[in-house]
Every structure is written in C-alpha cells, then in structure tokens.
Amino acid sequence: MNPFQGFAAALTPAGLLWTVLILGAATFLHELAHYALARWQGVGVKSFSVGMGPILLRREWRGTQWRISLLPLGGYVEIDGMAPQPDADGVPRAPTTGFARLPAAGKVAVLLAGPLMNLLLGLGLMTGLFMGQGLPVPDRVHIEAVVAGSRAEALGLKPGDVITAIDGQDLPDRATVNGQEIAGWETVREVLKTPGPHEFTLDRAGQPQRVTFDWQPTVNGERQLLGIQYGPDSRRAGFAEAVSTSLSSTVQVVPQVLAAFGNLFKRFFTLDLSRDQNVSGPIGTAEIVSQAAAASPWALVQVAIMLNLSLAFFNLLPIPGLDGGRILLVLLGAVKGRPLTHEQENAINFMGFAFVMLLMLFVVVRDVVTRL
Structure with a gap:
C-alpha cells in the first residue's frame, strides 16, 4: 500500500493549480509593493523574480531584470542598497547607496508595503465576498x-x-x-x-x-x-457596510492568528509533530484549496482571504529576516541615533532567516508525518 495514498487522494489537479495561482498572486503583489515603494523613492531594483530557484526566463525592463523561476511558489526582489556590496577586491562591504541612504521612514515604507498589500488584498476580497454572498x-x-x-x-x-x-x-x-x-x-x-x-x-x-x-x-x-x-x-450588504464589516472582522481575527502562530512556535520548540488545525503546511493548504475548488468559487475567495491575511500577519512578526524584523532593526537604529553596523545587522538577519527556514521545514515535515 502506498503510504501517501491517503492524503494524495485529497488533492486534485484543479486544487493544485488554484493553490499555485492564489499563493503566486499573493506573493507577486507582496513583492510588487516592495518594488513600487522603492522605485517611488528613487531606489533601483536589480531584479524581480516570480517564483524561486533556477531562473527559466529573464528580461531587462526599466533597469530591472524581470525573472520567471522554476519553483512556482514564492518570489523576491533585489533592492539596491539592502544587501552587502563587494568592493574592488570582492570583499562584501556595507551598502552606501539606494535603500541604505533612505531615512528611517522611507525604509519602513518599503518594508511595510508588502504586508500592507496582502492586508489590503484580503480586505478587498472580503468586501467583495460580503457584497456578493451577503453578510x-x-x-x-x-x-x-x-x-x-x-x-x-x-x-x-x-x-x-x-x-x-x-x-x-x-x-x-x-x-x-x-x-x-x-x-x-x-x-x-x-x-x-x-x-x-x-x-x-x-x-x-x-x-x-x-x-x-x-x-x-x-x-x-x-x-x-x-x-x-x-x-x-x-x-444583502452595500459597499460601505461590507467595508466596515471587513475591517471589524479583520481586527477580530488578529488575536486568533497570533495565538495560532504562538502555538506553532511552541510546537516547533517542543518538536510536537501532531496535526495542528490552525496552521497548515503546503500539503494541508493544497488540500484546503482542493476542497474549496470542489465547493464553489466563493469558497476559493474565502481561502484567498485567509492566505493573504496570514501572509500579512506572519511577515509583520518581529523576527529578523521577515519584514517585521527588518522594520524593528530600522526603528532600533532610529532610536539609537545611528543604524546598526553592517556586521550586526547581517548576523541578526542570518539568525532570523535560519530560524524561519527551520520553522518552514518543521511545518513541511509535520505535514507529511501527520498524513502517513
């Protein structure tokens, strides 16, 4: 007997396609917001990738290399002045151009743009849901x-x-x-x-x-x-009432989302691999989307709302490597009167990035183990 048969049966081709489309759109718009706020302040963007991993296609446009990469989930932008710059000898040095020269408010605006875009997208979809389906x-x-x-x-x-x-x-x-x-x-x-x-x-x-x-x-x-x-x-609900209800519903869900993330961290540190109904990995997400695709278009909209709000709140967590963690470092530098040194910021972000990668690996492993 195939040990993966149980959960593979819950996935459908339509569900997998919708998973890629919903997550891809959420990530693309997240990164596009970072790109837009950087360019609006005169900061160059070296590359913009839809997808992760090996590059399949690339094209130069308006000073940015636009890429389509192999793995359809995720994406990234390389903003000038955010990463170390090699000197004439190839030694990485603290950046002195682009993002690095922005005032604290400008840096926060670039970093906040991504999560804010997902939040606004979630609110917009929720408003459409309430107007279409009713309150x-x-x-x-x-x-x-x-x-x-x-x-x-x-x-x-x-x-x-x-x-x-x-x-x-x-x-x-x-x-x-x-x-x-x-x-x-x-x-x-x-x-x-x-x-x-x-x-x-x-x-x-x-x-x-x-x-x-x-x-x-x-x-x-x-x-x-x-x-x-x-x-x-x-x-039935009009536009104003749908917007108002969307805002209040989002505020009400914040404590639940934070509690779910807190429970995830607790499970991570205790290596608790039991199934968690509140936080799903890629397999669990694809299963949820597959069920929604089989139910109705409105069910897919509900899933898209959930994923965009989750992405927004997760990226705002004050963990180095995430947008929220980078914002925290910028604010600490502003309070001190000078930014952190290049070495300090790199070390903190590296530790945060390693933690996030381990957390993602834990979620994936739990996803598989709980379905065997």
Missing part, C-alpha cells in the same frame, strides 16, 4: 442541502429553509458551549447531540413552518445523521 446572520440557520433518503428529507426539510428557532427558543447571536463561544447557528450541532423530542421553526420563502421530530443521536452504538448541510443565513 452572515449568526442567529439564523440556512439549510444549504438535504441528503437524499435522509431523515431530514423524510421530515420535509428543504434546501433554502431557514431555521429561526429551536425548541421554541429564538437562536442567539452567540452561545457558550463547554466554555467555548460559538455562533448561534452552530447550536444545531449541540441540539443534535441531545436525545428526545425537538422542534425547528422555519422560514420557508417568507412563510413560517414547524417541524417536530424525535431524535436519538446514536442507535445501536452508531452515530445518526439528520442529513442536512447548513451554515449561517445571510443578508
């Missing part, structure tokens, strides 16, 4: 599909029905279950864990309906399924 209504349950031959079909439940109350109680916006806060629409799952008589109050095309049934979560030791696919109901 979620957490206290109403929309039945998206009914499984043929299921108990739900026998009870007369239909796609498009909206559950507004359960057992005579209106659904709340939020509920607390086992110490964890969930949205009101998710309480359907908790109700179906409880045996006995239940009643759904429905809104069917504007007409109220009631469905009463007796429920047993398990029969002869086997878990029973009602046979519905469901999610939060939605309502």
Whole structure:
C-alpha cells in the first residue's frame, strides 16, 4: 500500500493549480509593493523574480531584470542598497547607496508595503465576498442541502429553509458551549447531540413552518445523521457596510492568528509533530484549496482571504529576516541615533532567516508525518 495514498487522494489537479495561482498572486503583489515603494523613492531594483530557484526566463525592463523561476511558489526582489556590496577586491562591504541612504521612514515604507498589500488584498476580497454572498446572520440557520433518503428529507426539510428557532427558543447571536463561544447557528450541532423530542421553526420563502421530530443521536452504538448541510443565513450588504464589516472582522481575527502562530512556535520548540488545525503546511493548504475548488468559487475567495491575511500577519512578526524584523532593526537604529553596523545587522538577519527556514521545514515535515 502506498503510504501517501491517503492524503494524495485529497488533492486534485484543479486544487493544485488554484493553490499555485492564489499563493503566486499573493506573493507577486507582496513583492510588487516592495518594488513600487522603492522605485517611488528613487531606489533601483536589480531584479524581480516570480517564483524561486533556477531562473527559466529573464528580461531587462526599466533597469530591472524581470525573472520567471522554476519553483512556482514564492518570489523576491533585489533592492539596491539592502544587501552587502563587494568592493574592488570582492570583499562584501556595507551598502552606501539606494535603500541604505533612505531615512528611517522611507525604509519602513518599503518594508511595510508588502504586508500592507496582502492586508489590503484580503480586505478587498472580503468586501467583495460580503457584497456578493451577503453578510452572515449568526442567529439564523440556512439549510444549504438535504441528503437524499435522509431523515431530514423524510421530515420535509428543504434546501433554502431557514431555521429561526429551536425548541421554541429564538437562536442567539452567540452561545457558550463547554466554555467555548460559538455562533448561534452552530447550536444545531449541540441540539443534535441531545436525545428526545425537538422542534425547528422555519422560514420557508417568507412563510413560517414547524417541524417536530424525535431524535436519538446514536442507535445501536452508531452515530445518526439528520442529513442536512447548513451554515449561517445571510443578508444583502452595500459597499460601505461590507467595508466596515471587513475591517471589524479583520481586527477580530488578529488575536486568533497570533495565538495560532504562538502555538506553532511552541510546537516547533517542543518538536510536537501532531496535526495542528490552525496552521497548515503546503500539503494541508493544497488540500484546503482542493476542497474549496470542489465547493464553489466563493469558497476559493474565502481561502484567498485567509492566505493573504496570514501572509500579512506572519511577515509583520518581529523576527529578523521577515519584514517585521527588518522594520524593528530600522526603528532600533532610529532610536539609537545611528543604524546598526553592517556586521550586526547581517548576523541578526542570518539568525532570523535560519530560524524561519527551520520553522518552514518543521511545518513541511509535520505535514507529511501527520498524513502517513
């Protein structure tokens, strides 16, 4: 038996293609923002690569060598004055041109541009999602599909029905279950864990309906399924409300993202290779995209939002080698009144880069190990 068969089956050609396109676009726009802010301040950019690794194609345009490289994920820009410059004897020296001559604010602008681009892209996609799909209504349950031959079909439940109350109680916006806060629409799952008589109050095309049934979560030791696919109901939203909701949703997700990164670092330092539902490696990401591609275009938009926000927040972490770490070094130099020496900055960035590479390797290894 092929040990990779289990997770390889979860990947699809369309999913792999969409993974490359979504991550490629997020990375390309990230690097393009660095490029634009550097050129806007008169700093040259030696090269701009779409992809990593061996160069497949290259072309000179406006003083920059534009490249397409072999590995389709990732990319980079070589900005003048960011890397050491060899002297006449070939010895690397601290740069004195380009980026190195910018004031602290100019350097921060170049470094901040990439993560800010991903953040804005995520917000823009989220705004489009809310305008296209509508804003979620957490206290109403929309039945998206009914499984043929299921108990739900026998009870007369239909796609498009909206559950507004359960057992005579209106659904709340939020509920607390086992110490964890969930949205009101998710309480359907908790109700179906409880045996006995239940009643759904429905809104069917504007007409109220009631469905009463007796429920047993398990029969002869086997878990029973009602046979519905469901999610939060939605309502139409204009541009202003969609933008406002996108901003508030992004602010609300920041603590969750930071907690996920913190948990990742903890697992890394303890070499905990167990599966983490909050942070996925390349295989897990491709699986998620494959599932989204099979579901709907809106599901792909949701994945693109998640990946862009994750890329923005990760790059802003104050880890040397990442944009956030480089910004921190620039600010430290500004506070001191003089920048760090070339040797100090190189040593700090090298350690940070090595840490990030080891972290990425850990995520990839965990991705494989948890699927064997």
